[in-house]
Amino acid sequence: MLILDEQGNEKSAITAGRVYHGMKPVPGDHAYATLVDDQVVVDEILPRSGILQRPAPVGRSIQIIAANVDRVLVMVSLKNPRFSAGFVNRALVSAEWRKLPATIVLNKMDLCTDDDDRSLKEKILTVFGEDGAGYSVFPVSCETGSGTDLLLQHIKGATVVMTGPSGSGKTSLAKCYNPGLDLKIGGLNPKTSKGKHTTVSARLILLEDGITLIDTPGLRMFSIENIPENDLQFCFPEFLPFIGKCRFRDCMHMSEPGCAVKSACENGTIHMDRYNAYRKFIEEA
Numbered sequence: 001m002l003i004l005d006e007q008g009n010e011k012s013a014i015t016a017g018r019v020y021h022g023m024k025p026v027p028g029d030h031a032y033a034t035l036v037d038d039q040v041v042v043d044e045i046l047p048r049s050g051i052l053q054r055p056a057p058v059g060r061s062i063q064i065i066a067a068n069v070d071r072v073l074v075m076v077s078l079k080n081p082r083f084s085a086g087f088v089n090r091a092l093v094s095a096e097w098r099k100l101p102a103t104i105v106l107n108k109m110d111l112c113t114d115d116d117d118r119s120l121k122e123k124i125l126t127v128f129g130e131d132g133a134g135y136s137v138f139p140v141s142c143e144t145g146s147g148t149d150l151l152l153q154h155i156k157g158a159t160v161v162m163t164g165p166s167g168s169g170k171t172s173l174a175k176c177y178n179p180g181l182d183l184k185i186g187g188l189n190p191k192t193s194k195g196k197h198t199t200v201s202a203r204l205i206l207l208e209d210g211i212t213l214i215d216t217p218g219l220r221m222f223s224i225e226n227i228p229e230n231d232l233q234f235c236f237p238e239f240l241p242f243i244g245k246c247r248f249r250d251c252m253h254m255s256e257p258g259c260a261v262k263s264a265c266e267n268g269t270i271h272m273d274r275y276n277a278y279r280k281f282i283e284e285a
């Protein structure tokens with residue numbers, strides 16, 4: 001395991017047995033460590049805040065993707081790999097559930113060359129952007145650097161975790177900000193245009209302006225943890241102005257008459273795609 005000491009230097013460390021059995025260290029943890037015969041030993045993990053998590057790929061446990069983060073960057077590309085609204089919706093709901101602000105980074109804008117690409121980009125901005133779901137969306141290109149300065153301004157002083165499908169360019173963004181980093185960038189599978197799961201463990205990267213960027217391994221899909229049915233509505237920020245205004249106090253905004261959320265969809269205030277994502281998650285819950 002790698003840790004950053006108070007001066008920001010990366011050191012290899014082990015965990016004291018008694019810590020390991022109580023609390024397994026996760027990316028972003030703050031900890032006390034001691035030096036024992038030239039070996040850094042982590043012996044206390046401090047209480048966590050700002051946790052992004054998901055169901056573990058195997059078993060019924062929860063995997064903490066990162067702790068002590070101020071913001072989640074949902075890093076996706078228009079193509080190579082192809083944009084997945086499902087991935088974005090799931091990652092956003094998971095961030096909202098943990099009360100973490102989220103930002104969408106739309107990478108590989110240099111590949112946005114034809115009309116189809118441009119209309120997909122516009123649609124993403126309409127559905128998820130300030131006038132839609134209300135998120136900040138940053139179109140960038142790690143290849144040309146376009147848009148990356150604005151994004152850096154946006155995350156000033158914050159600890160941010162990047163999550164996204166494999167190949168969307170998370171590690172490329174880290175290297176765009178610090179080309180000297182010893183991190184591996186992977187190619188894409190030529191048949192599927194998906195990534196090759198190049199990053200295998202999370203890495204904390206210190207940037208200028210007090211920014212800590214956490215690079216994580218790409219995910220096939222961002223599964224949502226067990227969010228109680230009644231709480232899902234609060235994970236869609238654009239629903240909030242309408243919650244409590246439905247005819248029935250316990251309205252789930254599914255097929256109840258006099259639903260304020262559904263009227264907001266019908267008059268275009270809430271985007272139908274987001275409402276349909278909500279319905280889908282309720283049906284899955």
Ligand SMILES: Nc1nc2c(ncn2[C@@H]2O[C@H](COP(=O)(O)OP(=O)(O)OP(=O)(O)O)[C@@H](O)[C@H]2O)c(=O)[nH]1
Nearest residue numbers: 142143166167168169170171172186197198199218
């Ligand atoms: N055209 C283009 N290619 C990019 C851009 N950003 C990254 N790539 C390419 O996308 C591929 C994947 O980049 P990575 O940075 O390894 O992607 P990742 O999200 O870290 O992938 P995992 O570690 O597998 O999760 C590499 O071939 C990069 O060169 C971009 O802005 N434009």
Ligand SMILES: [Mg+2]
Nearest residue numbers: 170171198199
């Ligand atoms: Mg990577």
Ligand SMILES: [Zn+2]
Nearest residue numbers: 246251253259
């Ligand atoms: Zn309702």
